[in-house]
Amino acid sequence: xxxxxxxxxxxxxxxxxxxxxxxxxxxxxxxxxxxxxxxxxxxxxxxxxxxxxxxxxxxxxxxxxxxxxxxxxxxxxxxxxxxxxxxxxxxxxxxxxxxxxxxxxxxxxxxxxxxxxxxxxxxxxxxxxxxxxxxxxxxxxxxxxxxxxxxxxxxxxxxxxxxxxxxxxxxxxxxxxxxxxxxxxxxxxxxxxxxxxxxxxxxxxxxxxxxxxxxxxxxxxxxxxxxxxxxxxxxxxxxxxxxxxxxxxxxxxxxxxxxxxxxxxxxxxxxxxxxxxxxxxxxxxxxxxxxxxxxxxxxxxxxxxxxxxxxxxxxxxxxxxxxxxxxxxxxxxxxxxxxxxxxxxx
Amino acid sequence: xxxxxxxxxxxxxxxxxxxxxxxxxxxxxxxxxxxxxxxxxxxxxxxxxxxxxxxxxxxxxxxxxxxxxxxxxxxxxxxxxxxxxxxxxxxxxxxxxxxxxxxxxxxxxxxxxxxxxxxxxxxxxxxxxxxxxxxxxxxxxxxxxxxxxxxxxxxxxxxxxxxxxxxxxxxxxxxxxxxxxxxxxxxxxxxxxxxxxxxxxxxxxxxxxxxxxxxxxxxxxxxxxxxxxxxxxxxxxxxxxxxxxxxxxxxxxxxxxxxxxxxxxxxxxxxxxxxxxxxxxxxxxxxxxxxxxxxx
Amino acid sequence: xxxxxxxxxxxxxxxxxxxxxxxxxxxxxxxxxxxxxxxxxxxxxxxxxxxxxxxxxxxxxxxxxxxxxxxxxxxxxxxxxxxxxxxxxxxxxxxxxxxxxxxxxxxxxxxxxxxxxxxxxxxxxxxxxxxxxxxxxxxxxxxxxxxxxxxxxxxxxxxxxxxxxxxxxxxxxxxxxxxxxxxxxxxxxxxxxxxxxxxxxxxxxxxxxxxxxxxxxxxxxxxxxxxxxxxxxxxxxxxxxxxxxxxxxxxxxxxxxxxxxxx
Numbered sequence: 001x002x003x004x005x006x007x008x009x010x011x012x013x014x015x016x017x018x019x020x021x022x023x024x025x026x027x028x029x030x031x032x033x034x035x036x037x038x039x040x041x042x043x044x045x046x047x048x049x050x051x052x053x054x055x056x057x058x059x060x061x062x063x064x065x066x067x068x069x070x071x072x073x074x075x076x077x078x079x080x081x082x083x084x085x086x087x088x089x090x091x092x093x094x095x096x097x098x099x100x101x102x103x104x105x106x107x108x109x110x111x112x113x114x115x116x117x118x119x120x121x122x123x124x125x126x127x128x129x130x131x132x133x134x135x136x137x138x139x140x141x142x143x144x145x146x147x148x149x150x151x152x153x154x155x156x157x158x159x160x161x162x163x164x165x166x167x168x169x170x171x172x173x174x175x176x177x178x179x180x181x182x183x184x185x186x187x188x189x190x191x192x193x194x195x196x197x198x199x200x201x202x203x204x205x206x207x208x209x210x211x212x213x214x215x216x217x218x219x220x221x222x223x224x225x226x227x228x229x230x231x232x233x234x235x236x237x238x239x240x241x242x243x244x245x246x247x248x249x250x251x252x253x254x255x256x257x258x259x260x261x262x263x264x265x266x267x268x269x270x271x272x273x274x275x276x277x278x279x280x281x282x283x284x285x286x287x288x289x290x291x292x293x294x295x296x297x298x299x300x301x302x303x304x305x306x307x308x309x310x311x312x313x314x315x316x317x318x319x320x321x322x323x324x325x326x327x328x329x330x331x332x333x334x335x336x337x338x339x340x341x342x343x344x345x346x
Numbered sequence: 347x348x349x350x351x352x353x354x355x356x357x358x359x360x361x362x363x364x365x366x367x368x369x370x371x372x373x374x375x376x377x378x379x380x381x382x383x384x385x386x387x388x389x390x391x392x393x394x395x396x397x398x399x400x401x402x403x404x405x406x407x408x409x410x411x412x413x414x415x416x417x418x419x420x421x422x423x424x425x426x427x428x429x430x431x432x433x434x435x436x437x438x439x440x441x442x443x444x445x446x447x448x449x450x451x452x453x454x455x456x457x458x459x460x461x462x463x464x465x466x467x468x469x470x471x472x473x474x475x476x477x478x479x480x481x482x483x484x485x486x487x488x489x490x491x492x493x494x495x496x497x498x499x500x501x502x503x504x505x506x507x508x509x510x511x512x513x514x515x516x517x518x519x520x521x522x523x524x525x526x527x528x529x530x531x532x533x534x535x536x537x538x539x540x541x542x543x544x545x546x547x548x549x550x551x552x553x554x555x556x557x558x559x560x561x562x563x564x565x566x567x568x569x570x571x572x573x574x575x576x577x578x579x580x581x582x583x584x585x586x587x588x589x590x591x592x593x594x595x596x597x598x599x600x601x602x603x604x605x606x607x608x609x610x611x612x613x614x615x616x617x618x619x620x621x622x623x624x625x626x627x628x629x630x631x632x633x634x635x636x637x638x639x640x641x642x
Numbered sequence: 643x644x645x646x647x648x649x650x651x652x653x654x655x656x657x658x659x660x661x662x663x664x665x666x667x668x669x670x671x672x673x674x675x676x677x678x679x680x681x682x683x684x685x686x687x688x689x690x691x692x693x694x695x696x697x698x699x700x701x702x703x704x705x706x707x708x709x710x711x712x713x714x715x716x717x718x719x720x721x722x723x724x725x726x727x728x729x730x731x732x733x734x735x736x737x738x739x740x741x742x743x744x745x746x747x748x749x750x751x752x753x754x755x756x757x758x759x760x761x762x763x764x765x766x767x768x769x770x771x772x773x774x775x776x777x778x779x780x781x782x783x784x785x786x787x788x789x790x791x792x793x794x795x796x797x798x799x800x801x802x803x804x805x806x807x808x809x810x811x812x813x814x815x816x817x818x819x820x821x822x823x824x825x826x827x828x829x830x831x832x833x834x835x836x837x838x839x840x841x842x843x844x845x846x847x848x849x850x851x852x853x854x855x856x857x858x859x860x861x862x863x864x865x866x867x868x869x870x871x872x873x874x875x876x877x878x879x880x881x882x883x884x885x886x887x888x889x890x891x892x893x894x895x896x897x898x899x900x901x902x903x904x905x
Contacts, residue, residue: 010354054811056363059356070355071362074814087812091830101816152816367739369820374735374747376728377791384788385754388765395768439664446661460896461665467892468672469849471869472885476671478877479678479686486674486688519668535645542646548653551646577758579852584873594760601764614761621758 003188004065004155005030006051011060013046013212020046021057022212028156031186033179035199038209039235044192045160047209051190052158053077064155080149080187082159086141088133094120094144095129101152119151120144122181139170146181156188163198175201196236200224208232226338227261233340238264238308241340246301247279250331259340264310265294266336274331282329283307285322299328389618395611408612417596418613425592425620427507428514428582429575435515436522436571441564444523445556448530455531466520474584477513478504481585505587513581518574522567529563530556565632573625577617593617672889679882686877697883706868707880713858714848714865717779721786721847722840728787729794729839733802734824748795755792759852762788767856777859785853790843797842801835834902841895 006028013021020043028034036044049055051062053074062070069077089097095116102112120126123143128136136144142162149157162178163171179202182189193199199206200220207217208231216223216232227233233241240263244256256279267273267281274280283299286306290296290313297309309330322328399405412418443462447455465473480486481504488500503509533556541551557564579594591599593613600610647653674688682692701707732751736744754762766785767776775781805828813823829836851866858864865884872878 052811052815056359056366057355058359059353061354068355071358073819074811075817075819077815078817079815081812081815083808083812085806085808087806087808089809089813089827100813100818104817104822148816370735370738371743372735373731374751377732377751377795378747380724380728380784380787380791381751381754383769384766384784385757385762386750388762388769389757391768392761392765439667442657443661443664446657449657456900458661458665460900461669463896464889464892465668465672467845467896469866469869469885469888471851471866471873471881472675472888473671475869475873475877475881475885476673476675478873479674479688479882480671482686482877485686489688516668516671519664539646548647548650573756577760579758579760580870584870594758597760597764607768610764614758614764617758618761621756625756 003031003186005032005063006156006188006190007061007063008047008051009061009063011047011050011057011062013043013050013055013057019212021050021060023060024212024214026207026214026217028188028190029204030188033182033189033191033202033204035191035193035203035206036209037193037196037199037206037235039194042209043212044194044209046212048158048160048190048192051156052079052081078152078155080152080154080157082142082145082149082157082162084161084164086145086162088141088144088148090133092133093129094125094131094133094136097133097144098148098151101148105152116147116151119147122150123147123177138166139174142166142174146178150181150185150187154187156190157182157185159189159191161192161194163193164195171198172201178202208235210235227340230259230340233261238310240264240267240307242281242301242305242307246305247281247337250274250278250280251276256337256339261338261340262332262336264308265312267307267309267311267330267332269309269311269328269330271329271331273333275333275335278331278333279337280329280331281307282327285324285326285328287324288322297322297328299330392611392614395607396615398608400608405608408608411609412612412616417591418616421591421593421596422616422620424507424590425576425594425617428511428578428590428592429572431511432514432518432575433568433571435511436518436567437564439515440519440522440526440567441557443519444526444530444560444563445552447523447527448533459527462520462523465516466524470517470580473516474513474581477509477516477585481509481512504585506589507586509585509587510582510590513585514575514578517578517581518571521574522571525563525566525570526560527563529560533559562632565628569625569628569632572628573621576621576624593620672885675882675885676889678879679886681879681882684879686879697879700880701883701887704880706863707865707884709861710863710865710868713779713862717782717786717864718844718847720779720783721790722843724783724787725790725794725843726798726836726840729791729798730802730836732791732795733799736799737802748799751795752792754788755796759789763853763856766853770857776857777862779862782854782858782862782864785857786847786850789850789853790846793842793846794839797839798832798835801832805832838899 008024008026010023010025011021012023013019022043024043024047026034036047038044046055050057053069053072057070060070061068064077064079089100092100095113098116098119099112102115103109107115117126117129120128120143123146125140125143125147128140128144133141133144145162159178163174166174175198191199191202200223203220205217205219206223208215208223210231216228223232224236227236227239230241233239239261241259241261244258244260247256247260249256251274271280281299281301283301283305285297286300287298288296293313295311295313297311299307299309301307307330396408397404397406399407447458447462450458482488483500483502485503487503491497492500503512537555537559538551541555546554577594578592579598582590582592582595583598586595593616597610597613597617600606600613677690678686678688679697680693680695681687681690682694682696683690729751732747736748739747762785766781766788770776770781770784773781775784809827809831810823813827814820818826849866850864851870854864854867855870858867869881869884872881
């Protein structure tokens with residue numbers, strides 16, 4: 001049975017005077033991996049918990065497949081959930097944790113055991129059946145939680161910042177494992193994170209959330225390259241948001257207007273980078289710092305704007321040449337300049 | 347469609363939320379029912395009895411009789427003397443004991459703690475009996491006193507105020523020590539090291555750092571001691587030997603010898619009022635003192 | 643705590659000697675009854691001049707004492723059985739409700755612990771008389787449950803509050819209803835708190851005297867009531883035997899708990 005779509009219509013949740021979900025509508029396609037990305041307090045977890053059934057919205061419609069589940073109790077929704085701190089049952093063994101949903105569904109003991117073991121094998125946990133939860137590492141717990149969430153073949157899968165407790169290397173490895181499992185099962189998945197790199201790596205589509213609304217919903221590349229709002233531009237990596245007046249068009253460049261976005265890594269100190277149709281921005285150096293793979297440079301433009309440059313280290317750039325207070329010109333190609341629609345002048 | 351979806355499911359979701367709330371609230375019903383029937387209802391009945399005549403008419407005569415009776419005031423005085431005395435003794439004995447427990451290693455502390463918990467968990471009647479044996483005219487204490495030549499003849503230690511006070515202090519001391527010890531144990535050792543490094547003597551440090559930081563625990567201990575002892579019955583009934591009559595004893599006597607339900611009920615309400623007033627004022631005063639910055 | 647004052651030996655010595663005296667004061671009355679319970683004479687002498695087990699046989703051989711012991715044990719067991727589940731459910735209600743109403747429920751449930759026992763006793767005496775439950779086991783049980791519920795609530799509430807509610811959410815997402823989630827996931831993790839609460843409820847009932855004095859009678863007279871009556875009338879070393887048994891029981895429980903905590 002193919003995994004169904006999830007459709008939300010005007011889902012609203014209010015805590016006192018704080019609007020956690022402001023009439024959110026979103027469609028998660030069958031089999032899709034959709035990430036809810038946003039800062040804390042943006043409503044991403046509330047939205048996930050509303051789909052799960054732990055948060056009861058004030059109004060709205062939540063559909064899984066064709067069925068309205070808005071008022072269905074959690075235990076009847078048939079959703080696999082991976083919780084932030086895994087929520088494994090510490091008084092049960094690894095196998096008992098994974099068998100739990102199967103035994104609740106009155107599967108015969110032997111079959112439950114067989115399926116639980118298969119799920120554990122899928123998450124590379126063969127031979128861990130009898131272990132205590134307390135004896136597992138963070139990554140192993142993560143895998144048990146995953147196995148438990150999919151073992152009963154739920155219709156959809158929800159994950160709430162499942163990797164936030166792991167260290168960086170393990171996190172990156174788990175990102176690929178989770179993505180692979182999701183694709184193998186072809187299960188519709190909603191994933192919550194505040195880590196943009198994680199969102200970009202894993203998702204089919206990303207919904208960037210802010211103040212209880214979805215700011216932008218698109219595939220990772222467009223989200224990163226063509227933010228449609230100041231918030232998204234600001235939130236995704238290091239961007240410079242400037243009025244056109246600060247930029248000096250070079251060569252055949254068209255006259256610019258409105259508010260423009262240039263990513264920090266798309267600025268260069270070499271004129272060739274502008275490709276003959278780009279822009280130049282001149283400013284005074286206020287700070288520079290080495291960050292490993294990049295050099296970080298901060299320019300003050302016309303005494304008020306900060307311009308951020310991220311220059312790959314190891315390139316023809318020697319920080320010894322640069323002094324605080326020195327005048328520098330940065331260049332960007334036309335294809336890297338993106339115009340923000342609407343939005344007030346900064 | 348769009349006009350409809352603005353509030354779609356809203357009414358149903360509200361009903362679900364209310365139902366869930368009711369479900370969880372209903373879990374408290376068994377406890378509330380037991381306490382309601384077994385404690386609140388009896389208290390209301392006492393209040394009603396204190397305000398009605400034997401024929402069921404409203405009256406305040408029980409209270410006027412009570413307040414014009416010198417015995418009531420004597421009882422009240424004895425009650426306050428016993429509670430106050432118990433509190434003072436608990437402070438004098440309990441604070442050093444709590445400090446000792448807090449300043450030793452956790453291992454030693456947990457061993458000494460057994461000695462504090464043992465009496466706490468022992469029946470009040472067992473403990474009262476033990477005191478009776480110890481404090482009698484020919485009991486162990488008097489034997490020691492006379493034997494050592496400190497006194498020429500046995501001192502009356504029981505069936506009087508002294509015996510009652512000793513029994514009450516013994517009953518309340520563990521209960522007082524527990525919160526005081528907990529508060530002292532939670533003091534950050536670095537705070538004391540800091541005080542020492544700045545030149546505070548141990549006594550000065552105890553007075554200006556440890557006591558103020560343990561204040562919360564000492565106050566909760568004190569409130570418990572006061573509130574409990576105001577209504578003590580068993581200890582004065584046995585160790586007082588009929589010569590000491592705090593309010594609780596007078597209530598019993600009013601009932602058993604005079605069969606005066608109205609009078610006993612009025613005494614009961616008086617006792618309840620004193621407990622409530624003293625409890626609320628001490629708690630309020632503490633909150634006031636603690637909310638003032640710089641107060642100790 | 644005193645490591646900042648390594649040189650104050652005198653203060654330490656004073657503290658220890660005073661503390662030891664206070665501990666002796668605390669422990670003495672429970673210890674003194676032990677030798678007396680084995681005394682061979684009718685007199686309360688210390689140290690006893692002869693030893694015997696006559697006071698133990700006078701306790702175990704007396705129909706009245708045995709009936710009282712049985713009543714008290716049954717009553718204490720029933721009190722734990724009634725009050726711990728009720729208190730546990732109330733704690734869940736308080737934890738889930740939150741806010742003012744929750745504080746009100748909590749306050750209501752622990753009221754009996756601050757009301758003087760004598761008031762509960764005479765009030766209950768009348769209410770039970772009205773309900774025709776005076777002198778019955780059920781009547782005393784009501785009185786003891788009223789005192790045990792605050793104890794159980796105070797022991798259980800912090801444990802319920804500490805419990806990771808997400809575990810129940812997880813269980814529910816896996817298909818468990820509220821009842822199964824609470825019984826299968828929450829209860830097993832709270833065994834220690836529940837056992838402590840049950841033990842405290844049991845002891846509070848076993849030790850309760852004031853309510854029993856007023857509302858228990860006849861075949862349902864409790865052990866503390868009988869002890870109270872006999873203490874008021876004469877100092878019989880039988881009580882020393884009972885006290886020794888009681889203290890032994892408490893020591894066993896304390897040691898059991900200490901061992902359990904070390905494990």
